[in-house]
Amino acid sequence: MIGAIADDFTGATDVAVALRRRGIPTVLFFGLPPEAAEPPGHDAVVIALKTRTAPRADAVAQSLAALGRLRSRGVRQVYVKYCSTFDSTAEGNIGPVLDALAGAMDVPLVAMTPSSPEHGRTQYNGYLFVGDVLLAESHMRHHPLTPMTDSYLPRLMEGQSAHRAGVVTLAQVRAGAMGRRLAELRAEGVRYALVDAVDDADLVTAGRALAGAPLVAGAAGLAGGLAAAHARSGHDDPPAPAPQGAAAVLAGSCSARTLEQVAAMIEAGRPAYRLDALADQDPGSLARDALAWYDTLDVEAGAPLVYASAEPSVLRRVQEIVGAERSAAILESALGRVAQGLVERGVTRVVSAGGETSGAIVSALGVPGGLIGVEAARGVPWIHTASGLALLLKSGNFGDAGLLVDASR
Known part of the structure; x- marks a missing residue:
């Protein structure tokens, strides 16, 4: 074991x-x-x-x-x-x-x-x-x-x-x-x-x-x-299939690959909302504004994106003004609250980009764990929880440029 x-x-x-x-x-x-x-x-x-x-x-x-x-x-x-x-x-x-x-x-x-x-x-x-x-x-x-x-x-x-x-x-x-x-x-x-x-x-x-x-x-x-x-024989049962249901994407990583994936979501015409720690340092109000935006969306528009990911120049400016640790804490807390609100609104598939972001989201949702399912990309599996919620937790650098688009179809 x-x-x-x-x-x-x-x-x-x-x-x-x-x-x-x-x-x-x-x-x-x-x-x-x-x-x-x-x-x-x-x-x-x-x-x-x-x-x-x-x-x-x-x-x-x-x-x-x-x-x-x-x-x-x-x-x-x-x-x-x-x-x-x-x-x-x-x-x-x-x-x-x-x-x-x-x-x-x-x-x-x-x-x-x-x-x-x-x-x-x-x-x-x-x-x-x-x-x-x-x-x-x-x-x-x-x-x-x-x-x-x-x-x-x-x-x-x-x-x-x-x-x-x-x-x-x-x-x-x-x-x-x-x-x-x-x-x-x-x-x-x-x-x-x-x-x-x-x-x-x-x-x-x-x-x-x-x-x-x-x-x-x-x-x-x-x-x-x-x-x-x-490994030994007798344990080759297939993992659970990819989940279905309403989806949303939350991104906090500022890695080059996640920035490409965020851009691909926007280019695909998905509704997108950016959390701005320069405009508001209260994670509660940041989350409330994002959820109010979500409530106005047409369900036919496709799974939306709420993101705090930023280009290096923007990230440096935020860190200089707000502070690196403080800005990260504000945005992680906000994304966790957004995840809670989305699940309350019926989202059953949450796609998360970034290690710290995923930790904040899982903690906010109170998910104790789950069984490992199929991979949406190499090393990025769906996780099936006892409550019926499915999570895809993507490390910042993982997946191709279209991963967020494909996983949230």
């Missing part, structure tokens, strides 16, 4: 579907699962936290609590899911969380990689690439919350951890020497082993080598490799 702890809600759906894709029945909880909760038969549990940009002490405390809940369920392997672009600041939270979990589990060496080739993230000689460029030369260099200005993963890890980090090279992975290299790093007192992988076959090889490791970390790619090692 695998238990995953994810640092944001869209990352949780990504890792959950990586497990489910290999035929492993997977249940996803938003926040700590109730102690008495016993969902239908499953071999994997994913706990979605919202700790990527939380204060370090809070991120550690929440992650330790999640570990305790997984241990109480008899989980044999714990997987810590972080973003494939290693989103973090110089203070954490990847390093502090893993330091705490490894200490609590008495694990001397943790193998990890953010490599996720299907999303264009690969690790080579310890360096992280986004497509054909190094991480620090990609769009992530200008991320508003976690700007990534270094591409060498051991250096990034050592900067936010109390322990040393090393590399398992691609040559060692492909030569079947991964076990020997991990033993060498452990003997040298290294706590974190960053594993090179440039295609899915490398991740499957790494997954087999790590099938018995008590604690592993990385993006959804390595989780899929572990799932391949753990």
